[in-house]
Amino acid sequence: MSRDDCGREAPTRRDYMKYGSAVIGSGALAGCTGIFASDDDSGSTDTSTAPSTATDTESETAAGEDSYSVTMAPMGEVTFDSIPEQWVPYGGDYADMGVALGHADSMTGIGQAGEYYTYVYDELPGVSVDKGRLAENDLVEAGMSKELFYQMDNDVHIIDTGMLRNWFDWSDDDIAEISEKVAPFLGNMIFRRSDSWHDYRFYTLYEAFEKVAELFQERERYEAFKAYHDEFIAEIQSRMPPSGERPNVLLTYEGTDEPETFSPYRLTDKGTSKKQWNDLGVADALAGTGIENLSTGNRSELDYENLLEVDPDVLLIRGHEQKSPSEFRDTVLAYMKDHPVGSELTAVQNSRVYRGGYLRQGPIHNFFLTERAAKQLYPDVFGDVTSDRELFDRQRIADIINGDI
Template structure:
């Protein structure tokens, strides 16, 4: 069905959501008034989870509240969202961290990331996650968004506008007729958004964005508890970080074709390096190779990194033994310092949420500085290694309790 042929639909209560302080339309608002009594008991348990008073950009009037983030500005919610649309897994991972992972109805490559995330969940007691079979939303169809009828779209409207087949009226229509957008994509590498959003676009760290998402779900207490754990992890790293002269040169990338990898700079600003930048390694390429470029073995040997980080290496479909063997058998690859010293390490995802960020800070510290933080186990496949308690950077049970809301 084309967009011009859509059947008229009765407005739902969330059609009354005000966005940026403006009611979405007098006629639509009038159609909602008859539903006002339907939600007299409609608040969810999430709406009572916060142990904090609202901050300056999260205010409450009766049951409604607003949360502010660029590029959306102030977004008002009349109740805590239940069904959650996402595009990218850093936002799906935030829902997971807040105990709402199974309420996500869409994400990019859902079966792939379901399998990858579930390499970490076995270390979190009584925590489960199932994203299999969800709608794959890399370039979502507006009609499918109507079908999903989500309570919130955890996605950046500026990044959606940049997709093929989308224009500003489409973005506005979804916001006005279904539910708000709430996300910030271009903080990933501090890239420039489309011109329509360029003027006042702000960048956030992974955890700054997570704090705002927690306010959307009125779950600031879970954010505070997890943020405290992260601060302890960072303090552990900072207390024993070796001097600059002892830090390794590093290449990280995707090695699905081991001799022609896609590589990413370790010191790029943005949340994609949230697990690496605190460890302050030396980027093996410097300014010679742009982040996201595909390179050959000659380029890699010129950089000759001390360590290689393989994104997606922990996914069940990735054969790390094959990655290592192909590099060892390549006439150029076998000369790499990282290959000769067995320093080719599997990791998870670049678009990590808060929970993966905790695990990946721990694993990266051990991979890059084994003499300081303890050696990372030789990983071939399976779940995240079960480290001895005295070698863990954070308490798994505590994190699991927070996710479940039992803390």
């Protein structure tokens, strides 16, 4: 939709929504003024391009007394008159946040349904998602088609618009069209921090989770989750070995059972996909090497000779989350043990090659992944990763999700 079309569209059922005076970074249309704002790390208002005071007053009056706003970079302030009844996230991180807040049933789809790992919910009584519905409305499988956005007819899209522009070639007009004719965007890519186009504020896992809690007006559930998370992490950290006795770790990606090359991840990147490793105090085996983190612009890979130069204590390989620990050992590790160069790696010789965790993890995922990582890194303290030993209370998590706080 062109800017000249503004003001001539028939009202939709989402007329309740209005943007705040700043719409940032995404190139989305600010209200119906035809003005595009620029990126802003803080999400603050650019008053030089904001609509007039009279327009603001009229919008606030139309929004009603029960309206509320959520402010998150890059979109800035988005105001709602009611809690969204239907929503869609791009990835498993935000999907998991919605489930944690008790809004699984209203999630209509997702990007890359196959990379949203829902099997952890099987351990939580009364917690589930409609996997069939999500698979039917896979945004990536549909090529991020605008038609699918119209069909789903959501009340909010929890998708960083920077991803739409840089990964899927959406234009500013595409974003503006869906924002106005369907529903607004809210969200921030949080799983890594290595993309040059992401030049606005990043959020930690729980900072982003708090924004989603504001969106769904679920402060009590969020606070309960955060309290238990902080308790859980403190307990784990109190039992960890001294820093000098902790292994160094190389985190990579390679999704095949017979790996030959590996994409590097840097633990110093601080993205949420590395949260458990940073909480568990391990050293990045790539420190001082000059090897960059995987990103939109960096698709470099390491071969076994490169790995041997680093020779980490522990090698973590992503891309195998559908495997059990035993299945991973019988395929990937077994292949590496027979490899003429891979077999020389210390981590391979000591059988310290493990699954590397999800790329996009939410707060529920993080409990499970931290438990797994603690066993991978410190088996003498927390038990072997193949054991059934539990380090957190599943029922307590389920109770929070189900509203029994």
